[in-house]
Structures are given as C-alpha cells and as structure tokens.
Amino acid sequence: MSAAWTDAPSNRTDFIYWQHRFVRLYNTFARKKEELQPLRKGAVRIYSCGPTVYRYVHIGNLRTFMLPDLLCRSLEYLGYDTTQVMNITDVGHLTDDSFDRGEDKMLVSARLEKKSPQEIAAFYTEAFMDDAAKVNIRRAAQYPHASNFIPQMIELIKKLIARGLAYEVGGTVYYDIASFPAYGRLSRNTTDKLLAGARGEVDPRKRNPGDFTLWKAAGEHRLQIWPSPWGPGFPGWHIECSAMSMSLLGEEFDVHTGGADNVFPHHEAEIAQSEGVTGHRVVGCWLHGGLLMLAGSRMAKSAGNFFRITELEDQGFDPLAFRYLALQAKYRTKLNFSAEGVAGADRALRQLRDRHTEWSRDTGPIDPTEREHAALESRFRAAIADDLDLPAVMALVAELHHSPLAPGARAALLRDWDRVLGLDLDRAMPTTPLPEGAAALLEARDRARAAKDFATADRLRTELATLGITVTDTTEGQRWKATRNNPRSG
Numbered sequence: 169m170s171a172a173w174t175d176a177p178s179n180r181t182d183f184i185y186w187q188h189r190f191v192r193l194y195n196t197f198a199r200k201k202e203e204l205q206p207l208r209k210g211a212v213r214i215y216s217c218g219p220t221v222y223r224y225v226h227i228g229n230l231r232t233f234m235l236p237d238l239l240c241r242s243l244e245y246l247g248y249d250t251t252q253v254m255n256i257t258d259v260g261h262l263t264d265d266s267f268d269r270g271e272d273k274m275l276v277s278a279r280l281e282k283k284s285p286q287e288i289a290a291f292y293t294e295a296f297m298d299d300a301a302k303v304n305i306r307r308a309a310q311y312p313h314a315s316n317f318i319p320q321m322i323e324l325i326k327k328l329i330a331r332g333l334a335y336e337v338g339g340t341v342y343y344d345i346a347s348f349p350a351y352g353r354l355s356r357n358t359t360d361k362l363l364a365g366a367r368g369e370v371d372p373r374k375r376n377p378g379d380f381t382l383w384k385a386a387g388e389h390r391l392q393i394w395p396s397p398w399g400p401g402f403p404g405w406h407i408e409c410s411a412m413s414m415s416l417l418g419e420e421f422d423v424h425t426g427g428a429d430n431v432f433p434h435h436e437a438e439i440a441q442s443e444g445v446t447g448h449r450v451v452g453c454w455l456h457g458g459l460l461m462l463a464g465s466r467m468a469k470s471a472g473n474f475f476r477i478t479e480l481e482d483q484g485f486d487p488l489a490f491r492y493l494a495l496q497a498k499y500r501t502k503l504n505f506s507a508e509g510v511a512g513a514d515r516a517l518r519q520l521r522d523r524h525t526e527w528s529r530d531t532g533p534i535d536p537t538e539r540e541h542a543a544l545e546s547r548f549r550a551a552i553a554d555d556l557d558l559p560a561v562m563a564l565v566a567e568l569h570h571s572p573l574a575p576g577a578r579a580a581l582l583r584d585w586d587r588v589l590g591l592d593l594d595r596a597m598p599t600t601p602l603p604e605g606a607a608a609l610l611e612a613r614d615r616a617r618a619a620k621d622f623a624t625a626d627r628l629r630t631e632l633a634t635l636g637i638t639v640t641d642t643t644e645g646q647r648w649k650a651t652r653n654n655p656r657s658g
C-alpha cells in the first residue's frame with residue numbers, strides 16, 4: 169500500500185473529500201487518464217495554445233479555449249491554485265508549410281485589410297478577448313505575444329543546431345526529425361507515415377521531407393522580418409510555443425492544452441524542440457479538446473465554414489447557450505454544431521435560470537452537512553475530478569429538479585457549481601421576493617405535475633393565483649410570474 173493510501177482519513181465524509189482531491193486527466197501522450205501530480209504542491213501551471221490573430225475567432229476556437237478555463241475553474245473548486253498562460257500567435261503562421269509556397273496568414277490579412285501586421289494583430293486580439301468574455305472564459309494570467317519572444321526562439325534554435333537536432337540551409341533552419349527518436353510518439357505516427365503524409369512540393373534541401381521549419385529565411389514582400397544568426401527571417405509556428413511556454417512557466421510545467429488538430433504537427437514538434445533542448449520531459453499532461461464540427465466538416469477559419477459568437481448573439485441566442493451546449497459533451501469528443509442544438513441549449517439555459525430564481529426565493533436555512541446535500545456535492549467533485557466530466561455534472565444539475573432537497577439548498581448548490589460551469593445562473597435573480605408560502609406551493613405543484621396528479625396541480629394553481637402568482641405549464645416545466653401585488657398582503 170502506498171503512503172498516500174495509509175494517510176487516508178477514516179471518517180467517510182472526510183474520505184470522500186480527500187479522495188476527490190485527486191484529479192485524473194486524459195493525457196494524450198499516455199493515451200489514458202492519469203493522476204494529476206503538480207510539480208509544485210497544490211499549484212498547477214498550464215500553457216494553452218491561443219489564437220492566431222489574423223481573423224476573428226470562431227466558436228470552434230472558443231470551445232478549445234474553454235477547456236483550460238474549465239480546467240482552472242475545476243481545479244480551483246477542488247482547492248488548487250492555477251496559473252494559466254495563453255499565447256497570442258501574431259507572427260509566422262504559414263498557410264502552407266511546403267517550400268516557398270507558405271504565405272504568412274498575418275500578412276495575407278494585412279494586405280487584404282490594408283493595415284500593418286501590428287494593427288491586424290491588435291485588432292483581432294481585442295476581438296478575441298471580447299468574444300472569450302462573452303462565453304465567460306476567464307482571463308489567463310498572461311497572454312504572451314509571439315513577436316515579443318523572438319530572441320528566446322533564436323536561442324532555442326541555436327541550441328538545437330548545437331545539439332545536432334537542426335540544420336541550416338540558405339538562411340532557413342529545419343528540425344531534423346530523424347535525430348529525435350521519440351518524434352511521432354504523441355501523435356502515434358511512425359516516421360514512414362509522417363513522410364508519406366508530407367504534402368505538396370518539398371524543399372529539396374531538406375534531409376527528410378518531414379523536417380519542419382524552425383526559422384524561415386525572409387522571402388520577398390515580407391513585412392515582419394527579424395535579424396538572426398542565419399540571416400533575416402521569421403520563426404516557424406511551433407518554436408513559438410516552446411519558447412513562450414518555457415520562458416514563462418519554466419522547463420517543466422504541469423498541463424499543456426490545445427485542440428485535437430494541434431496534436432500533429434504542432435505539439436509533436438513542440439516536444440521535439442523543448443525536450444531536444446532540455447534533454448528531459450517538459451509537459452506533464454497533454455490535454456486536447458475535441459473539434460467543433462459543422463455539417464460533418466471541421467469548423468475552420470481557412471475554410472470559411474464558421475460562426476462567430478456574435479453571430480449567435482445576433483440571432484437572438486444568449487452567448488452562454490454555446491457554453492451550455494459545450495458543457496453537455498465530453499470535452500474530448502467531437503461536437504456537431506447546429507442551429508437546433510444551440511436553440512435547445514438556449515431554452516434549457518433560460519429554464520435553468522428560471523428554476524434557480526424560483527428556488528432562490530426559499531430563504532430557509534441551508535445545512536451543507538445534510539446527507540442529500542453532502543452527497544450531491546461529493547458527486548459534483550467526483551465528476552469534475554474525473555477528467556472534467558461535465559456531462560455528468562449537467563446530469564446532476566438536471567437531477568436537482570427531482571431532489572428531495574429544499575429549494576433554497578438546491579439554489580445554493582447551483583450557485584456553487586456555477587463557479588465551475590460559468591453559466592451566470594444568478595443573472596435573473598428576482599428583485600422582489602415571492603409572497604410567503606408561494607415557493608412551497610410551486611414546489612408542491614411541480615411534484616404533483618411530475619406525478620401526473622393534475623387535480624392537485626390545478627388546485628395549487630388556483631391557490632397560487634390568490635397569492636398573485638400566475639402559473640403556466642410549458643413543455644419545459646411550469647413558469648410563473650407575479651401578476652399583481654400579493655392580495656393577501658393587501
């Protein structure tokens with residue numbers, strides 16, 4: 169038996185809390201759930217691949233950015249401190265990695281919009297922050313811009329060359345993938361498959377068609393050029409994340425997040441670079457979010473098949489309906505986006521807020537140690553600790569509706585869980601309280617309806633009407649509103 173187990177508390181409730189301190193996350197590198205063991209006790213350091221700021225982010229990007237937000241919120245709920253760094257890619261994101269064809273996406277936008285790359289980056293960074301805030305993604309501790317880390321990137325590339333892992337040809341530096349035997353482990357690609365997959369025209373000077381760019385000699389018409397030991401040029405996309413993550417979080421940190429499409433080549437390359445330089449493992453857990461799909465294809469900026477969160481808003485949806493939708497699916501699975509799906513999530517969210525409002529009118533005492541209350545709370549912790557099982561949390565939220573707990577206690581649980589869910593459930597809190605006794609009548613009526621006891625439900629409706637509360641039944645449950653002042657209170 170390990171030391172940790174012998175430390176286990178004997179009391180059952182304490183045991184449950186103790187047990188759920190252990191968070192398990194699905195590590196793409198190991199292809200299984202592993203216990204999170206932060207390098208610094210109780211503090212988790214997270215690096216997240218952020219947006220390329222040459223266009224607006226779409227809701228697929230937002231789904232990926234929601235992952236570290238949910239991770240931080242969950243970890244904080246469970247008592248950890250978190251530090252999250254998310255980069256802003258404002259340079260070097262090529263449209264095509266093949267020889268001399270790749271155009272920098274930033275520069276394409278700058279040309280089309282007749283602005284400088286800096287103006288483009290500043291504009292879309294701000295738009296990204298606004299869009300992220302609309303879905304309650306909390307701000308990271310730091311948002312490093314790639315363009316501010318060029319010296320650190322050059323240092324890494326120099327070390328890779330010195331270690332025989334990279335080589336220069338005509339001012340361009342390539343990573344020599346054959347020199348790093350673990351290349352392909354994250355994505356489970358064999359070198360053969362990687363080579364077969366190399367698309368388009370390949371630079372004939374490469375030792376290996378799969379070698380990737382660390383530094384690119386500046387071609388014509390480039391606006392973002394930096395001096396380097398290999399001549400003027402600009403960095404490849406992958407080296408940016410090695411430089412920013414290790415500069416800000418150190419040569420070992422706990423979690424690295426990104427979308428599933430980042431596994432290869434981006435994160436595979438990052439491992440080759442960071443581990444190639446340090447000689448040891450740098451990232452504890454690689455966490456990847458499933459892609460958002462639209463009509464069977466990946467939602468993508470470049471393909472133009474995307475929605476911005478503001479477009480959903482313009483269609484009358486609450487932006488947080490998208491967050492609700494995302495919470496209903498396991499973060500690792502692909503999620504199909506549809507108008508019906510978001511409309512359903514929007515209705516369900518409003519209904520949940522209404523319920524929370526109704527339940528909050530019960531101002532009776534709340535005892536968190538009460539058996540049912542403690543059990544729900546413990547199941548919530550267990551769900552978030554189990555690889556952020558938010559669909560299980562959403563099922564718990566639905567279960568509250570039929571819980572024997574007092575309405576006030578249900579509202580209190582919802583508000584507490586909303587620290588993780590981030591759905592602003594208290595947004596519609598009433599300014600005037602329900603008349604005395606009305607909350608209990610509404611609850612009783614809800615139960616009567618659930619039991620198909622319509623005679624009782626009708627009687628309770630009449631009784632509520634005498635208190636000035638009009639009740640209507642909808643497919644999503646009963647709705648009520650205060651139609652006039654409470655007649656009994658005069």
Ligand code: AMP
Nearest residue numbers: 217219220228229232426427459460467
């Ligand atoms: P980009 O700005 O294109 O580099 O993308 C920013 C982040 O969004 C990356 O981590 C991608 O993995 C992620 N991403 C891109 N497309 C999707 C999608 N359809 N669904 C989920 N995440 C995506």
Ligand code: ZN
Nearest residue numbers: 217218409434
């Ligand atoms: Zn990255």
